[in-house]
Amino acid sequence: xxxxxxxKVTHPGLxxxxxxxxxxxxxxxxxTLCAGCGHDSVxxxxxxxxxxxxxxxxxxxxxxxxxxxxxxxxYFLSQSHGFNSVHGRMPSVATGANAANRGLVYVGVSGxxxxxxxxxxxxxHAIRRNVNMLYIIENNGVYGLTxxxxxxxxxxGSKAKKGEENLQPPIDPCQMAIALGCGFVAxxxxxxxxQLVPLLEAGIRHNGxxxxxxxxxxxxxxxxxxxxxxxxxxxxxxxPAIHADYIPPAAEIRAKYDEGCAMPVTLxxxxxxxxxxxxxxxxxxDRAAAIAHxxxxxxxxxxxxxxxxxxxxxxxxxxxxxxxxxxxxxxxFERLCPGRDALRSLQQRFR
Amino acid sequence: xxxGPKDNDFTIKIANVNGTGSASANALLMKVFFRMGIPVVGKxxxxxxxxxxxxxxxxxxxxxxxxxxxxxxxxxxxxxxxTYQKDLHELAPGGYLIYDSTWPRHRQLKRDDVxxxxxxxxxxxxxxxxxxxxxxxxxxxxxxxxVAALLDLDMEVIREALQRTFASKQHLIDANLTxxxxxxxxxxxxxxxxxxxxARPMDATAGHIMIDGNTATALGCxxxxxxVGAWYPITPSTSVMDAFKSFAEKYRRDPDSDExxxxxxQAEDELAAIGMVLGANWNGARAFTPTSGPGIxxxxxxxxxxxxxxxxxxxxxxxxxxxxxxxxxxxQQADIMACAYASHGDTRHILLFPANPEECFYMAVQAxxxxxRMQTPVIMLTDLDIGMNDWMCRELDxxxxxxxxxxxxxxxxxxxxxxxxxxxxxxxxxxxxxxxxPGEHPRGxxxxxGSGHNMYGAYTEDAxxxxxxxxxxxxxxxxAKRYVPEPIVEYSEKYRSGIISLGSCNDAVQEAxxxxxxAGVGTNYLRVRAFxxxxxxxxxxxxxxxxxxxEQNRDAQLRSLLLLxxxxxxxxxxPVLHYNGLPIxxxxxxDAINEDLQKGVAA
Numbered sequence: 043x044x045x046x047x048x049x050k051v052t053h054p055g056l057x058x059x060x061x062x063x064x065x066x067x068x069x070x071x072x073x074t075l076c077a078g079c080g081h082d083s084v085x086x087x088x089x090x091x092x093x094x095x096x097x098x099x100x101x102x103x104x105x106x107x108x109x110x111x112x113x114x115x116x117y118f119l120s121q122s123h124g125f126n127s128v129h130g131r132m133p134s135v136a137t138g139a140n141a142a143n144r145g146l147v148y149v150g151v152s153g154x155x156x157x158x159x160x161x162x163x164x165x166x167h168a169i170r171r172n173v174n175m176l177y178i179i180e181n182n183g184v185y186g187l188t189x190x191x192x193x194x195x196x197x198x199g200s201k202a203k204k205g206e207e208n209l210q211p212p213i214d215p216c217q218m219a220i221a222l223g224c225g226f227v228a229x230x231x232x233x234x235x236x237q238l239v240p241l242l243e244a245g246i247r248h249n250g251x252x253x254x255x256x257x258x259x260x261x262x263x264x265x266x267x268x269x270x271x272x273x274x275x276x277x278x279x280x281x282p283a284i285h286a287d288y289i290p291p292a293a294e295i296r297a298k299y300d301e302g303c304a305m306p307v308t309l310x311x312x313x314x315x316x317x318x319x320x321x322x323x324x325x326x327x328d329r330a331a332a333i334a335h336x337x338x339x340x341x342x343x344x345x346x347x348x349x350x351x352x353x354x355x356x357x358x359x360x361x362x363x364x365x366x367x368x369x370x371x372x373x374x375f376e377r378l379c380p381g382r383d384a385l386r387s388l389q390q391r392f393r
Numbered sequence: 394x395x396x397g398p399k400d401n402d403f404t405i406k407i408a409n410v411n412g413t414g415s416a417s418a419n420a421l422l423m424k425v426f427f428r429m430g431i432p433v434v435g436k437x438x439x440x441x442x443x444x445x446x447x448x449x450x451x452x453x454x455x456x457x458x459x460x461x462x463x464x465x466x467x468x469x470x471x472x473x474x475x476t477y478q479k480d481l482h483e484l485a486p487g488g489y490l491i492y493d494s495t496w497p498r499h500r501q502l503k504r505d506d507v508x509x510x511x512x513x514x515x516x517x518x519x520x521x522x523x524x525x526x527x528x529x530x531x532x533x534x535x536x537x538x539x540v541a542a543l544l545d546l547d548m549e550v551i552r553e554a555l556q557r558t559f560a561s562k563q564h565l566i567d568a569n570l571t572x573x574x575x576x577x578x579x580x581x582x583x584x585x586x587x588x589x590x591x592a593r594p595m596d597a598t599a600g601h602i603m604i605d606g607n608t609a610t611a612l613g614c615x616x617x618x619x620x621v622g623a624w625y626p627i628t629p630s631t632s633v634m635d636a637f638k639s640f641a642e643k644y645r646r647d648p649d650s651d652e653x654x655x656x657x658x659q660a661e662d663e664l665a666a667i668g669m670v671l672g673a674n675w676n677g678a679r680a681f682t683p684t685s686g687p688g689i690x691x692x693x694x695x696x697x698x699x700x701x702x703x704x705x706x707x708x709x710x711x712x713x714x715x716x717x718x719x720x721x722x723x724x725q726q727a728d729i730m731a732c733a734y735a736s737h738g739d740t741r742h743i744l745l746f747p748a749n750p751e752e753c754f755y756m757a758v759q760a761x762x763x764x765x766r767m768q769t770p771v772i773m774l775t776d777l778d779i780g781m782n783d784w785m786c787r788e789l790d791x792x793x794x795x796x797x798x799x800x801x802x803x804x805x806x807x808x809x810x811x812x813x814x815x816x817x818x819x820x821x822x823x824x825x826x827x828x829x830x831p832g833e834h835p836r837g838x839x840x841x842x843g844s845g846h847n848m849y850g851a852y853t854e855d856a857x858x859x860x861x862x863x864x865x866x867x868x869x870x871x872x873a874k875r876y877v878p879e880p881i882v883e884y885s886e887k888y889r890s891g892i893i894s895l896g897s898c899n900d901a902v903q904e905a906x907x908x909x910x911x912a913g914v915g916t917n918y919l920r921v922r923a924f925x926x927x928x929x930x931x932x933x934x935x936x937x938x939x940x941x942x943x944e945q946n947r948d949a950q951l952r953s954l955l956l957l958x959x960x961x962x963x964x965x966x967x968p969v970l971h972y973n974g975l976p977i978x979x980x981x982x983x984d985a986i987n988e989d990l991q992k993g994v995a996a
Contacts, residue, residue, distance in 0.1 A: 100831070100834060100835040100838055101832055103832075120838065122838055123675075123830075123831035123832075123839065123840075125672070125675060126841065126843065127698065127843070128694050131664060131668045131694075133665075134623075134664070134667075134669050135668045135675070137672060138668065138669030138670060138675075139672035139675060141623075141656040141658060141672075142620070142621055142672070142676035142677060143676050143678070146676075163661055163662065363653060364652050364653055366652040367652070370656065371620070371830060373654050375796060375797055378618035378620065379616050379795075381791065381793055385612070385616070386788075389602050389604075392604045393603070
C-alpha cells in the first residue's frame with residue numbers, strides 16, 4: 043500500500059474539467075507496485091475517466107479485496123472514501139454500502155485471485171443482485187503477492203516463470219458474467235488506454251453491475267515466454283471486437299460512424315455509448331451470440347476485447363427493491379421509528 | 394423437583410407429529426391460561442425437520458410466576474404413537490396421560506403409578522368432519538376441549554380466542570368450536586372433572602404480553618432505526634428477519650409512494666451477510682445481521698476486520714446446540730467464547746446477554762447505540778429458548794424522546810471548518826476516534842484498511858505506529874465499560890455464596906434461589922448483561938467465598954471468561970452446567986449447589 047505522499051504540484055496549464063479540477067485532483071498516493079505493472083496503467087485510466095466524467099471525488103466510493111490489484115484504490119482519488127476489505131469479499135461490502143446510499147458512484151477493484159477463486163461466490167451474487175457499481179478485475183493469471191502461483195484465470199498450457207505448466211481450464215469472468223445475466227460486460231487491456239477509458243466511463247454510468255475484465259500483465263511473475271497473460275502475448279492475440287465511445291449527456295455526437303457498424307446505446311442518465319463494431323457480425327446485445335463468439339475466439343487463443351455485452355433495461359438492486367430515492371443513511375429518524383403509540387397497538391396481538 | 398402439581402402450578406406436555414397442525418391448537422391452549430390471568434410459558438421442542446418427526450410443546454402454568462422449564466410433566470397428551478413409551482415414562486408419578494383410544498394401546502405400555510385417560514379423538518373427528526385435513530387438524534383442537542374440562546378452563550375465554558384467531562372465517566370458528574365440544578363433553582362424561590389440580594383465574598398477566606425473543610429483537614431493530622438487514626437463513630435465528638420484514642413492510646413503506654425505506658438482503662452466506670452489514674454501517678446506515686453459531690464461525694474474519702477498522706455492526710447470535718451442526722433446534726449458550734474473541738489476532742468484541750424477550754427489545758436498540766458509540770461490532774447473544782419460545786413479559790414501552798446515539802460522526806459542516814481530518818486520532822482522550830461517511834465532504838475521505846495503519850489512517854508496517862493503534866483499541870475497550878449495560882445484582886450482606894449467571898438461565902436461577910431460600914440456604918445473585926465486565930462484577934466476586942457460575946454449555950465458558958477478565962481465584966468459581974439441549978430448569982441449579990454444600994459438610 044502506498045505510504046509515500048505524492049508532492050501536490052499542479053502545472054498552471056493543466057486542463058480543468060467542469061468542476062474546475064485537474065487530473066491531479068483525481069490522483070491518489072504513490073503506487074508501490076512493481077515498475078511496469080499493468081495495474082498502474084488501469085489506475086491512471088480510472089483517474090482519467092473520473093476526471094472526464096466530472097465526478098466530484100467525494101461522491102465516489104472505491105472498494106477492493108486483497109491482492110496487488112486490491113491495493114490500487116489507494117493510488118487514485120485520494121478524496122474518495124476507500125474500503126480495502128478482506129480477501130474475496132469486496133462484493134458484499136459494496137452491496138451493503140450501496141444499500142445504505144444509492145446516490146454514490148461505486149467502483150470496485152479486484153483481481154483474478156480475489157474474484158475468481160476465493161471470491162467467486164460473492165462476485166456471482168453481486169451480479170445476480172445487479173448492484174449498481176463498476177467492477178474491475180485486473181487480470182494477470184497469477185498470485186503476485188505470494189510470488190507467482192497460477193490463478194483460476196490461467197490458460198491451459200500457460201507456463202509459470204519456473205516452467206511449470208497450468209493444466210486446469212481457466213474461468214473466464216466475462217463469459218460467466220454474461221451467463222449470470224450481467225447487463226454490462228467488457229474486456230480490455232491495461233496497455234490500451236484508448237479503449238479502456240471510454241469503457242470505464244460507460245461502466246460507471248451503466249445502471250447496474252458493470253464488469254470490466256482488464257488483462258493487466260504481471261511484469262514480475264507472468265511476463266515471460268510461455269505465459270498467455272504477458273504483454274507480448276496479449277498484444278499478439280489482441281482482438282478488439284467492439285469499440286465503445288462514451289458520450290456524456292447533452293453532448294453532441296461528433297464522430298462519424300459507418301451506418302450499420304455504429305450502434306448508439308442510451309444509458310440510464312441520458313449519456314450514450316456508441317459502439318463501433320470491428321467484427322461486423324458481432325451483436326453485443328445478443329447474449330447467446332456473445333457467449334458463442336467468446337467461446338469460439340478463445341478456443342483460437344484470441345483475446346476478445348471491447349464491450350462484449352450490454353443490456354440497459356435490467357432493473358438494478360434498488361429498483362427491484364422499490365427503495366426510496368433518498369439515501370437510506372439520510373432518512374431522518376422520525377421516519378424510521380414507528381413510535382410509542384404504534385408499539386402499543388401492535389402488541390395487541392401478543393395478548 | 395418442584396412440589397406440584399397443584400392449582401395453577403403444573404406442566405402440560407403435548408407430544409405431536411410435526412406437520413399435523415398441532416402448533417396452533419397448542420398456542421391456543423397456552424393463551425387461554427394467559428387470558429385467565431395466570432402466568433404461563435410455552436416451550437417448543439421440535440425436530441430439525443418439516444414433516445413427520447416427533448415434536449413436543451410444553452406449557453408450564455405457574456401462579457408463583459416461575460417461568461423457567463419446570464423439569465416435570467403432570468399432564469401428558471400423547472398424540473404420537475412413535476414416542477408413546479418415552480412420553481409415558483416421562484410423566485411424573487400421580488400424573489395424567491391422555492391418549493387417542495381410537496386404536497388400542499399396546500399391552501406392554503403401562504404404568505401403575507399414573508392415570509391413563511383414553512379419548513377416541515380420531516373416531517369422534519372422523520364422524521364429525523368430512524375432509525381428511527380437517528379430521529387431522531381437529532383432533533388437536535379436540536384435546537384442547539378435553540383439557541378445558543379436566544382443568545376447568547374458562548370456555549368463554551376459549552371461544553373469544555377462537556374468534557380472534559379466525560376473525561371473519563365463521564366456518565372455521567364453528568368447526569373449531571365443534572371440536573372443542575367433542576373433547577370437552579367426552580371428558581365430562583367419562584372422567585372425574587376437574588382433576589385435583591386445575592386452573593383458577595388470577596389477575597397476574599395484566600400489562601403483560603406473550604412474545605418470543607426473535608420477534609422482540611426484530612422490533613428492537615425496527616425501533617432503533619435499522620435500515621439495512623442482511624442475513625443467511627439459519628435456525629433458530631430465521632424468524633428475526635421474518636419478523637423484521639413483516640414489521641418493516643407495515644411501518645417502513647412511504648405512505649405516498651409505497652416505496653421502501655429499508656433494504657433486506659438475503660445473502661449467499663454468512664460471510665457475505667456480515668460484509669454487507671459492515672459496508673452499510675461504514676456508509677452511515679444502521680445495519681444488522683441475525684445468525685446462529687455456524688454463522689458466527691463464518692463471520693469471524695470480517696468481525697476482526699470490523700474491530701480493527703472500527704466499523705459499527707450489530708450481530709444477533711441466537712445460539713443453538715453445538716459443536717458443528719450440532720442440534721439446530723435445541724438450545725445452548727455455547728458461543729460465548731467464540732463471540733468474545735471472534736477472529737484471529739488480538740480481537741475482542743462487546744457482547745450483550747438479554748435474559749428474555751423484553752430485554753431482547755431494549756438491548757437490540759442499545760446494541761446499535763453501543764456499536765456506533767464505540768465504533769465496533771456488537772454481538773447480542775440470545776438463544777433458541779429465548780428466541781423461539783413464547784415468554785410472558787411486561788408490555789414493551791417506548792420513549793418517543795429517544796434519539797439514536799450515532800457516536801462521533803463529522804458531517805460536511807463540521808469538516809468544512811476543519812483544517813484536516815484523520816480517522817484514527819484520539820482527539821478526546823477516550824480512545825474513540827471520529828469517523829466520516831462517504832459522500833459528505835472531500836476532506837472527510839479516508840482509506841479503510843484491515844492492514845496495519847497508523848493513527849492518521851495511513852498504511853504502516855512501523856512497529857511503533859502499529860502498536861499505538863492497537864494500544865488505543867485496548868483503551869477503547871476500557872471506555873466501553875462505561876457504556877455497556879450494568880449487571881443486575883441482588884445482594885445481601887447475610888449471604889456468603891453467590892451465583893453468577895447470564896441470559897436465559899435467569900428464570901431457573903431465580904426459581905432455584907427461592908427453593909434454596911426455603912431450605913435455609915440464602916444466595917446472592919449477579920446476572921451479567923454485557924462483556925466487557927464492569928466493576929460490579931469484580932466487586933461481586935470479591936465479596937463472596939464461593940460463587941456458582943450457572944450457564945448452559947459443557948465447558949463453563951462464562952466462568953472461563955470471568956477467570957480471564959477479572960481477578961479471581963479458580964477454586965472460588967464453581968461451574969454449574971446444563972448443556973443437553975433442553976432449557977435449564979431450577980433443579981439443575983439446586984442439585985449442583987446442594988451437592989457442593991454437602992461436599993463442604995463432609996470435608
